[in-house]
Amino acid sequence: MEIVGQAAGSRGGADERPLALITPGERRDADPTPGMAREEAIAADGLWAGLVRTEAHAASGWHHHGDYETAIFVVDGDVRLEFGDEGRKVIDARPGDFIHVPKGAIHRESNPSTDESHIVVVRAGSGPPTVNVDGPAGRSR
Numbered sequence: 016m017e018i019v020g021q022a023a024g025s026r027g028g029a030d031e032r033p034l035a036l037i038t039p040g041e042r043r044d045a046d047p048t049p050g051m052a053r054e055e056a057i058a059a060d061g062l063w064a065g066l067v068r069t070e071a072h073a074a075s076g077w078h079h080h081g082d083y084e085t086a087i088f089v090v091d092g093d094v095r096l097e098f099g100d101e102g103r104k105v106i107d108a109r110p111g112d113f114i115h116v117p118k119g120a121i122h123r124e125s126n127p128s129t130d131e132s133h134i135v136v137v138r139a140g141s142g143p144p145t146v147n148v149d150g151p152a153g154r155s156r
Contacts, residue, residue, distance in 0.1 A: 042066065046145035050075035051124060053136075053145075063138040067124075069094070074125035077102070078147045083140030085116040092132025098122040102151040121151045 037056045045055035045065055050073045057064040063083065069075065069092070087094070089112045096106045098120055107127075108114055116122060118140060126132040138144055 046143070048075045048078050048145060048147055061139055061141060063136075063144050065136055066090075067134045067136055069124060069126040069132045069134075071126055071129050071131055075123045076147055077121055077123045077150045078145055079119050079121045080116065080138060080144060081140065081142045081146050082118050083138035083142070083144055084118050085136060085138045087114040087116065088112075088135045088137075089114070090133040090135060092126055092130050093128040094132050094134060095125045095127050096122050097125070098151065100152060121148055 035057075042054035042056050042065065045053040047053065050069065052068045053065055054067070055063065055065045071092075087108075089108045089110050091110055094108045094112075094114070096108070096114060096116070098104050098106075102123070106114060124134075
């Protein structure tokens, strides 16, 4: 067995791409939304993955993820998602929970707990990965 450092080389055919290890120090700041810090780990054709941190008692701005289907895994802390007509629907998630956010679903995340929350986000689709908006449909402005 060959042990590699930052990335593994390919031993297969010309169509095989090398595997890659992305360490915390290699993640990049990504598409900002007020109230949360996104760190991009992987951006490949049709795929985005990263870590999102939300401070205690903070809420993000309203946004959607365009043509991306999004899967969220809660690592640490509590996560609340508001969505739906006037933002009246709520999902509360805790460590170990998964959340599915369909493409185009306007929502915002918040952290109702006293500790920073950490979520792993994986998106499949194309176009801009985050579109910030004024608020959910039906919300009076």
